[in-house]
Amino acid sequence: MSNCMCRQGFFTLRDCDQPATATCGKCSRTICRRHRDPAAKGAVLCVECAAVEEQAGRLPPAQVKSGGSFGGRAFYRRRDEFYRARIHRPVYWGTAVDPYYDCYDFVVFHHHHHHHDHMTIGDSADQDLAPSLMDS
Amino acid sequence: MSTTPPLSTNSPILRTRLLEGRFSIHSVIARVEALAEFDVRNERRAKRQKLAGVISMILAVLTLLGGLAPLALLGLLAAIVLFVLAAKSRKLDIPNDVRLFALSWLRVVAADMNEDGEVVLKLDLNDVTSQAKRVASGRQGFYTCNEYRNPWFSGDAALADGARLHWEALIEVDERVRYKTKGRTKRKIKHVAKYDVVLGLPQDSFGVAQPSATAQDKVRVKVGEKRVVVRASRAVRSASLVPSRVEDLVATVAMAYRQTTPKTQSEQPA
Numbered sequence: 241m242s243n244c245m246c247r248q249g250f251f252t253l254r255d256c257d258q259p260a261t262a263t264c265g266k267c268s269r270t271i272c273r274r275h276r277d278p279a280a281k282g283a284v285l286c287v288e289c290a291a292v293e294e295q296a297g298r299l300p301p302a303q304v305k306s307g308g309s310f311g312g313r314a315f316y317r318r319r320d321e322f323y324r325a326r327i328h329r330p331v332y333w334g335t336a337v338d339p340y341y342d343c344y345d346f347v348v349f350h351h352h353h354h355h356h357d358h359m360t361i362g363d364s365a366d367q368d369l370a371p372s373l374m375d376s
Numbered sequence: 377m378s379t380t381p382p383l384s385t386n387s388p389i390l391r392t393r394l395l396e397g398r399f400s401i402h403s404v405i406a407r408v409e410a411l412a413e414f415d416v417r418n419e420r421r422a423k424r425q426k427l428a429g430v431i432s433m434i435l436a437v438l439t440l441l442g443g444l445a446p447l448a449l450l451g452l453l454a455a456i457v458l459f460v461l462a463a464k465s466r467k468l469d470i471p472n473d474v475r476l477f478a479l480s481w482l483r484v485v486a487a488d489m490n491e492d493g494e495v496v497l498k499l500d501l502n503d504v505t506s507q508a509k510r511v512a513s514g515r516q517g518f519y520t521c522n523e524y525r526n527p528w529f530s531g532d533a534a535l536a537d538g539a540r541l542h543w544e545a546l547i548e549v550d551e552r553v554r555y556k557t558k559g560r561t562k563r564k565i566k567h568v569a570k571y572d573v574v575l576g577l578p579q580d581s582f583g584v585a586q587p588s589a590t591a592q593d594k595v596r597v598k599v600g601e602k603r604v605v606v607r608a609s610r611a612v613r614s615a616s617l618v619p620s621r622v623e624d625l626v627a628t629v630a631m632a633y634r635q636t637t638p639k640t641q642s643e644q645p646a
Contacts, residue, residue, distance in 0.1 A: 250487045251633055252537040309476075309622065310483040328630035331638055333537055347638055
């Protein structure tokens with residue numbers, strides 16, 4: 241099977257690099273274990289479709305661990321709300337064409353090199369960031 | 377993903393009222409979840425203790441009226457103990473902003489970080505109107521005026537797209553109270569929740585977009601050698617003590633991103 245077709249992130253979107261283990265029964269996309277909704281009993285649903293089903297009342301609301309929003313399925317529902325309300329226009333760091341995300345107004349970034357360089361805060365390369373994040 | 381055991385009332389963090397340091401994003405989420413779960417349990421416990429204290433007091437009065445003085449004394453003692461325990465539980469109370477705001481925000485940031493990403497975080501568990509947060513106090517005519525300032529939540533994170541994100545959440549409260557011997561105490565509140573965000577994006581990938589900000593936002597953009605740095609601020613005002621909304625911080629970061637635009641392939645360095 242191919243890689244998971246869900247896109248992760250909030251302010252920017254990137255492809256999930258996990259191998260797919262199932263196919264969503266609603267959107268037919270291949271999904272990994274992390275993006276499979278655990279609460280959708282009896283059906284294989286991706287977290288994004290599960291969020292849509294919950295919003296439409298076709299799935300009971302999932303408990304959000306320890307309260308607060310943006311947990312589990314609620315994260316994808318809230319992300320969907322933000323994108324549709326045009327509060328945020330995410331940048332997509334990928335090359336896949338997926339009509340599932342056509343409803344979002346995102347910007348595709350065509351880059352020469354990746355920024356998945358696992359840099360951490362406080363690296364020597366971040367000296368320019370100082371307390372004020374200014375580098376000049 | 378790391379898990380943290382449930383908090384007990386003896387946990388050091390409940391004494392210091394501060395979560396500060398450098399953590400992996402998932403471990404700090406687990407810690408804040410443990411705090412949130414403790415807060416829920418603690419609130420329930422305080423309510424039960426208070427209710428049990430009230431029932432004990434009522435029973436004490438009834439048994440006293442029934443002529444059973446020793447039982448009444450027992451009931452009274454039980455009520456006192458329960459009220460003291462309830463007060464102790466209330467002292468350990470964590471503002472609901474921790475549960476509703478900080479946890480939600482960390483989940484948003486985690487989505488944009490690598491799995492092994494780290495955050496530098498400061499989370500103050502004191503209530504904004506606590507003694508520790510009062511910065512000024514005085515009298516104006518019949519009114520007692522108190523000013524509170526609580527920089528309760530700040531942090532730094534390195535995002536998966538190469539961005540550096542710094543955030544600060546601050547609450548300022550101006551309170552004017554008029555105590556009356558007859559009638560209700562008058563209280564006027566000015567509550568301001570301020571959010572400051574600094575977003576540093578790789579300069580070889582991002583350029584500056586057309587400026588856009590709403591009336592309640594302040595934005596500054598600076599293009600450096602390595603990064604385009606956007607500083608965005610938002611202030612949300614209210615006439616009462618309202619919980620902070622994570623949507624406001626999310627919108628502030630979204631506004632910071634709006635000041636930049638990805639460079640086309642031809643604009644990027646080879």
